[in-house]
Amino acid sequence: MMKTASVLFRTRNTLTSALGACALTWTLCAGLWLAPQVTQAAEVWGRCWTCHKEDGKSFVDPIVMLSGQNKQYLINQLYRFKTGERKERMLYVMNGIAEKLTDEEIEAVATHYSQQDPRKYYVEPEPLTDPEDIRLYELGATHARVCLTCHRDAETRPALRGDFPYISGQNYPALVIQLYAFASGARKNPMMNFIQAPPFSDPDVIEGIAFYFSRQIPPPALNSSQPTPAKTAR
Ligand code: HEC
Numbered sequence: 001m002m003k004t005a006s007v008l009f010r011t012r013n014t015l016t017s018a019l020g021a022c023a024l025t026w027t028l029c030a031g032l033w034l035a036p037q038v039t040q041a042a043e044v045w046g047r048c049w050t051c052h053k054e055d056g057k058s059f060v061d062p063i064v065m066l067s068g069q070n071k072q073y074l075i076n077q078l079y080r081f082k083t084g085e086r087k088e089r090m091l092y093v094m095n096g097i098a099e100k101l102t103d104e105e106i107e108a109v110a111t112h113y114s115q116q117d118p119r120k121y122y123v124e125p126e127p128l129t130d131p132e133d134i135r136l137y138e139l140g141a142t143h144a145r146v147c148l149t150c151h152r153d154a155e156t157r158p159a160l161r162g163d164f165p166y167i168s169g170q171n172y173p174a175l176v177i178q179l180y181a182f183a184s185g186a187r188k189n190p191m192m193n194f195i196q197a198p199p200f201s202d203p204d205v206i207e208g209i210a211f212y213f214s215r216q217i218p219p220p221a222l223n224s225s226q227p228t229p230a231k232t233a234r
């Protein structure tokens with residue numbers, strides 16, 4: 001039922017090329033205002049790389065993917081970690097890391113991650129065959145409609161507002177962790193409070209919804225004209 005882990009070890013080569021590109025950009029653009037910004041983003045994501053990679057593809061699936069996430073949403077979360085309003089309870093690191101970020105660094109790193117392509121590592125999921133998987137997926141699909149009001153699907157650039165996150169194609173364990181955090185009140189947002197009441201408070205429903213969204217295609221890259229492939233059943 002879990003999404004395959006095959007994507008985990010494929011991304012290392014991008015760091016070298018990105019550093020090369022940054023060096024080149026610096027040479028070409030020295031004196032232009034753009035150059036310091038590019039350099040600053042690279043300096044900042046260098047501190048994120050161990051967990052979020054250069055392009056926001058997380059090292060392990062429980063860590064949430066940042067690639068192409070809405071910029072304002074990323075900015076808000078970094079301030080929430082920085083002030084302690086949101087606590088990261090898995091690796092106990094995000095709060096300490098965010099505390100050290102300046103306003104300029106938050107802006108630069110959020111811009112950087114929001115511009116990455118969320119579909120870079122997308123692999124169409126294998127069709128489901130296990131009856132239990134199919135049951136869970138269908139359960140999730142039934143309840144996912146309410147989520148689409150705000151989070152939207154990947155047909156267009158998603159989310160009702162720039163400070164709402166996209167969730168289509170997000171890692172399954174990361175979705176489960178975040179949904180349980182809202183359900184238990186450990187992570188707070190008034191718009192997600194409904195999840196504390198039935199039917200959403202049922203673990204089966206939570207895992208079904210997470211499973212459903214993890215199997216949807218993520219949104220296209222920002223400003224991409226890349227067409228969304230036709231939806232596949234399950
Ligand atoms: C040692 C691992 C680690 C490092 C390094 C790290 N993070 Fe994270 N990050 C996490 C984990 C784990 C979470 C999930 C938090 C949770 O469970 O609430 C997270 C969550 C986030 C989120 C919230 C995403 C969302 O969808 O809500 C943002 C934004 C983020 N990190 C940005 C950064 C940035 C920017 C850096 C570098 C300056 C960084 N992180 C460095 C582990 C890390």
Ligand code: HEC
Nearest residue numbers: 064076146147149150164165167175178179189191192209
């Ligand atoms: C009324 C609007 C609204 C609805 C409906 C809604 N959400 Fe959300 N959701 C939000 C907002 C706003 C946030 C960002 C919260 C924050 O800023 O901390 C969020 C955050 C999330 C996150 C965290 C994403 C991340 O990257 O950490 C997940 C997962 C999520 N919602 C899943 C769902 C699911 C599943 C449903 C349906 C059962 C749903 N939401 C319905 C508004 C909504």
